[in-house]
Amino acid sequence: MTGRANAHGFGQRFDLPLPLWLWLTGAGATLVLTFVALALFARRRDFGAAFLRSVDLLQFAALRRIAHPLAVVLRVFSCAVFALTLATGFLGNDDAYANLIVTMVWVLWWVGMAFFCALVGDLWEVVDPLPTVYRAAARLIGRRESLGLPWPSWLGAWPAVILFFAFAWAELVWQDKDVPRALASALLAYAALSWCGMLLFGVEVWRSKADAFAMVFRVLGRFAPLELRSATPTEPARLRLRPYAAGLLTEGAVPNSVAAFVLLMLATVTFDGLHETPLMDSIGTAAQTARPVAEALFALSSATGMDETQWLNTVVLLLFPLAFMLIFRVVSACMLRLAGSSAHADLNAMVWSLVPIAVAYHLAHYASLLLTTGQFIVPLASDPFGWGWNLFGTRGQAVNLGIVSPAGYWYTAVTLIVVGHVLAVIVAHIEATRRFASHRAALLSQVPMLALMVAYTSLSLWIMAQPIVG
Incomplete structure (x- = not known):
């Protein structure tokens, strides 16, 4: 069997056909155009009715x-x-x-x-x-x-x-x-x-x-x-x-704990991508060279047995969901202010519009891991304990860790992330039209959410680009 696979890295550099900033600009423009199209052509309050239709297959x-x-x-x-x-x-x-x-x-x-x-x-x-x-x-x-x-x-x-x-x-x-x-x-x-x-x-x-x-x-x-x-x-x-994403539209109030759970899902998968980038290496270097931080990390390491890198990653991992929750609260407050007095008090339901983003990022981030490291299940099926068995004759099956090319990885990631964010804009718009009294209030409420999604699209694509262009 081969050695351990690097789930998010590649053995060769891939030169993007366009500069990265153009990819980020194009993705952001796609979201803005989606919002404009919804504003112009989805003015009816029952626009999302088709999303709620379902067929009972047990009939x-x-x-x-x-x-x-x-x-x-x-x-x-x-x-x-x-x-x-x-x-x-x-x-x-x-x-x-x-x-x-x-x-x-x-x-x-x-x-x-x-x-x-x-x-x-x-x-x-x-x-x-x-x-x-x-x-x-x-x-x-x-x-x-x-x-x-x-x-x-x-x-x-x-x-x-x-x-x-x-x-x-x-x-x-x-x-x-x-x-x-x-x-x-x-x-x-x-x-x-x-x-x-x-x-x-x-x-x-x-x-x-x-x-x-x-x-x-x-x-x-x-x-x-x-x-x-x-x-x-x-x-x-x-x-x-x-239809896809229909289950994200809900009538009831969303508890704070459930909203926090969804944001935690998004924050942790984002951290997973970010902590493998040069930026995270720079943060680690800065922490080790700052004397008070280095001394605190050393004291924690001495007291617990976890090394300084583990403690630094733990702190950053904890800060990520806290930052996501804070940003979501600020965006929610801006949505309420722009929508005026016609807004419902509970905007936690808007957190469901972030789920397509979580899905897209999860697919883009982990697809290479599933396709490469997942191949180990074939030899392991014959020898699950590692005792030398060959129950199904697959113990010597070769594992192709180069099955995912950098170009395929990048184009797939771009497609998934942009499609996920477009779906998020659509779900957010439908939810807004159902929760605000007028079409104007719904549109105004979505401006802060659109800005958040454009920013997160850019961050996501930048993170996904690092293993192949960094």
Whole structure:
């Protein structure tokens, strides 16, 4: 097997056919023209009605007959993969790329499942092994599913925000993230925490308020064309076909904790790209040469065992979502001021218009990782523990790490990011027309949001360009 892949770098330099500033200008102009077109031709308040139309696929008898058996098969398979992943982490080879758990967790599950949930539907809602294992254990011991404790209203979804930040820290900062036994221990600890929460508050309450991964895949699933929902004691199963981004339009108020979660998703994937750029290297150099900062980092390192780079990355990672939340609040305040007294007090719903951006950036940023490092699953399928097995005859399968060219990477990234931002402008416009009293108020409210999206488009493209032009 080959050595470790650099997920976001390339072995050759790619010269853009146009200067980078022209790409940034063109992308920003596309967003402005989209806004102008909406202002001129989408004046009716029911402009977004087509987005809300959906088709109930379970009305078709053939789909209704296979839906439940298929869900059962997928859940059994998911639980088997979960058990195998834990077993390989605790018992398998210590080499990260000779052990199934590293590729399974960071590539196939985190990146692959996110891609599927965003582009197809929230499959994690159906195959999540944690509630399946918990419910099976409850039936086996013959006790009720939960103690039914009420969820404190003041707590909102903040536990999910905290847990997702911890996951982002593990992905981007934790040095043991590719150590199989450490990764398996973290996975088992999260499972145990989830099972305790399900016991106290119930499966659905825990998954909707505190389960970071159920929430992140549900947010991505709002963008997808298929609305997938498992049957619950209070709700039947749902399988609906709808236009992309239709699930982002909502009637109800959005809690602050949910808005913070969406912004955290956007902030962490942006940090992931930024911390591999020369700018982040410059920030690190400046921190090490500034005596008070260097002394603080040294003291933290001495007290905790984490090195100075880890602490610096942790601080910057924490500042990113705080900055995103502050900017969103400032933009929201400007929107209210420009819209005048006709505006609704709650503008957290506008946070859903940022989800297409999160989807686009996630696809653009991680596509190369999925296509390159994801190939390791082929030899690992034959030898998941790294013990020298060859169950399916694929152990010696070659891995082509050059499958993604710099040119392909760049053009794909540009397309995804611009399309994602255009969709974000459209969703924001539809949401504004539904929440403000007049067309003029809706348009004025969108000026600060448009400025934010143009700025973020430029930042995103600049970050994506660094591995190939930097």
